[in-house]
Structure formats: structure tokens, C-alpha cells
Amino acid sequence: MSGRGAERILDLIEWLASRSEAVSLAEVVQALALPKSSTLLLLRTLVEARYVTRQTDGRYLLIRLPGEPSEANSGWGTILRVAEPILRETVAAIEETGFIAVLTDDRQVRYLNKILPMREIRYDRDIATQRVAHYVASGLMLLSGLTDQELETYLGRSIPTEDDPDAIAERVSAGRLEGYVANLYGRVEGAAGVAAPIRDPDGRIVAVVNISGPRERIANNLDRVTEATVEAARRASEELSRRIFKNGKTHGRN
Template identity: 30%
Template sequence: MGRLVPAVTRAFDVLELFLEGDGTLSAPEITRRLQLPRTTTHELVTTLTARNYLVPAPGQPGRYRLGVRTYQLGSRYAEQLDLAAEGHQVAREVADTCGETVHVAVLEDMDVIYIAKVDSSHAVRMVSATGRRLPAHCTAVGKMLLAGLPEAVLEERLDANTAGRELVRMTPRSITDPDALRAALAEIRILGVAGEQQESNPDVSCVAAPVRDRSGRVVAALSVSVPVHRWTEERENELTALAVKGANELSERLGHRAAR
């Protein structure tokens, strides 16, 4: 690997400062936060402004914000994103860490569709497969995605799919009562993660976390699935943390920036 260019590194350091706070900074603030000489800061800001990476903040003399060139670069990056490909890469990283099966899924109506799957290093019988559709309410990824829907949209879909009937049952432990599902989703919204205990497969339990796009909308979910004979409270906590970490990584790849 070649040598890093100090001036370029400093320029990126300056730009990344604008990801925090209200998105505006003055030259003295940049100098203080990066501990740079004032002359160096002036040269960097002048260069970045000349190239439209920074612009003067309207109505705030002496302050700057990100310019249109950063938006153009971000938009081009977003155009090239492939959720399935990015999801598979992150799922692979999570699976390599924990040795369990990892899924990434999206929601369509009241079903989930698996767009990425990395198998466990152990032999495990799973009902899931890339491209397969399953009832969302029976899976951790599905419940996570349903919990991310606006309430009006969720109710519309529930009404259209149940019409007074029970939800589809995949195992004896599947949630089939719409009111029980509503209660489960309310808890998931509070916790920020979802789980399922042998609800889609009598031999498997799962945990899932939400994947968000740059607008903050939940667009997918990432889960880790474990055979029940390896499922303990300690293991659940470990895998929940890994699912959250993986989902956050995928969210960042999609342009989401978590609140600080």
C-alpha cells in the first residue's frame, strides 16, 4: 500500500467534521477541533470552497457548510448501491464472527423475501433460502420490518390479510392473533430489535435488527439464526449485539447516519 498524502487526509478530516452537529463550522472551530495551524486550515477551507466541497453558510458570516459537490458524490455512490450485494457482504462478516446463519430480508406486503443468506459453519436445517418468501409475522426479520411500518400502513395490511381470520401458522409457536402481533410489534419498537422462538422453524430461534436507508426509513432487516440446542440467554445477548452491529454497518453503507 502506498503512502498516505497528509494534505489529502487533512482535507477529508475537515469534510468529516461537517457530519456532526448542525452541519456548519467556522475556520477557528476547524482549527481547534483538528489542532491544525491556522494557515493550514485557511488553505484547506479555501481549496475546498473553490472546488464546491464547502460553501459559505447563508446568513451566517464566517461559517461554512457542505457544498453541492459532496451531494453529487453521495448521489453517485447511492446509484451504485446494490442492497443484496451489500447485504451479503455484511452478512458474511457477521457469520464469520459468530459461525451462525445470517439473513438479510426485505418486506413485501405481509411477507419477507430473503435477499441474502450466509449459512452457518454447522449443519443446520433452515426453511429460508435466498429469494424465498415467508410470512413476516413468523420471522424475526419480518417482525422487525413490520414494526418499522407507519401504523396506518400496518393496519391496512393487517386488515387486508386477515379480514377477521387468524394469521398463517408455521409452527405451534407462531403468532396467529392480530392483536397479539400488534402487542409484539409495539414491544419491538421500544426495544429496537426483534426475536422469534421457533415460530417459523421448530428447531431454530432468531434475533434481528433494522437496516435503514439515508432517510432513516427501515428498508431491510438483518438476523442471526441459531438451533435451539445452542440457544441460551447469554448467546441471545451476544447475537443480538452482533445483529445490531451488522445492521448498523449495512445502514451506513446505504448512507444512513445515526443520530449522535
């Protein structure tokens, strides 16, 4: 795309983001003073990229901004910007280490950030290394967001032979039911953690809040840590939905 074309499509996205309702091709042409043929091409480009949906009446509606999550785009940058301030507050209050984690396409856990508490003895982890999903609280919570078929595929292909698929499925089911996963005996000796889901407006799990620390300390304060983790995830979910819905936009699966 030429420099002028890139400028036009950015102008179009900004204008659509300021609209509270779907707009017609004629309205866009008039507002931006663009040729009809060029405007139609720009709109089609945005529809194909799933930034815009074309409704049955022929009008166009912006459904997400660049960086925001969708079925085709994980939107990790937006999730991190939304969730990190909330996580920082939670870490300061609970005095344990906090993470935002997501599930990659190959079903590994990726940590987007790490916030350490201001205390001498604290849990740390190398977030450059991805984790096997069912080995950590974050991964078990993220797996609970898969469909039954997707989870079955994961259990059939992605776990070492020494791991029990039925036991993993049971823990994932418990996470779905309870709305969080507490893992007091993780892969790192002496560490424990709790994870709760960040959901998009459609209820899909797009990330998790994870609070981790020394096992004894987490176990002795499990109710408090769990409550703080769940509340942080709830607030992050609300803020993500507010961001997606602002300016009257709707969010759906198109």
C-alpha cells in the same frame, strides 16, 4: 431512448455524481458540450425518475445513483452489496446462519441471500419462498418500519383469521422500542432467530439483518447473538448512508 441518448444520460449521471454541489443547466451544457434543449430533456428525465432533484433556485442535484434505495425504488441490489460483507463477518464470528431480508410491496418477507456457518449442525432455509411477515423475526422487524396506518391496513387485510392482530401489533411495537426482534418459537420447529433493522439516512427501515440457528443454541447465547445482529445492522446502515452521501450528495424525500 436511442443508443446515443442512453450514452448521454449515463455520462450526465456520472458527471453529476462527481459534483459536490447542485449545478445549473448552463454548467451542465458547458461541461458535457451538449445542446441546451437536449440537456434540459435529460435533466427532466432524471428528475421524473427521482435520480435528480430540481431545487428552488433552478439548480439540479443528484440524490441517488441507479440501484440505490429511494421511496420509489427499494434498491435491493445496493442494500445487498453493502450489507453482505458485514453479514459474512458476523456469521463467521457468531457461527450461525445469516440472511438479509426485505419487505415486498405485498408485505411478504423476501430473503435476498443466505450465508451458512462453517459448522456441522446449522440452520438452513429455502430463500426462494417468501414468508408471511408476522411469522418470522425478520418480518416483525420489517413491519415495525411501517406507519401506524400501514400496519393497521396489514393487520386488517393480510393475516389469517386464526392469528391475533393485537398480539402481532404488540410484538411489532416491542420491536420498535427495543430496536430488534428475537423469535425463539418460530414457524420452523426447532429454529429461532434475531432480526435488527438496516436504515437509510432518513431513518426508514429498508431491510433487516437476520441471524438464525437451532433454538436451544440461539436461546443459550441470546445476548451474544442479539448484540452481533444489532451491530451488523448498525454497520450496514452506516455504510448505506455513506454510500448515498458520498460525493457530497444529499438524500431526501422530494
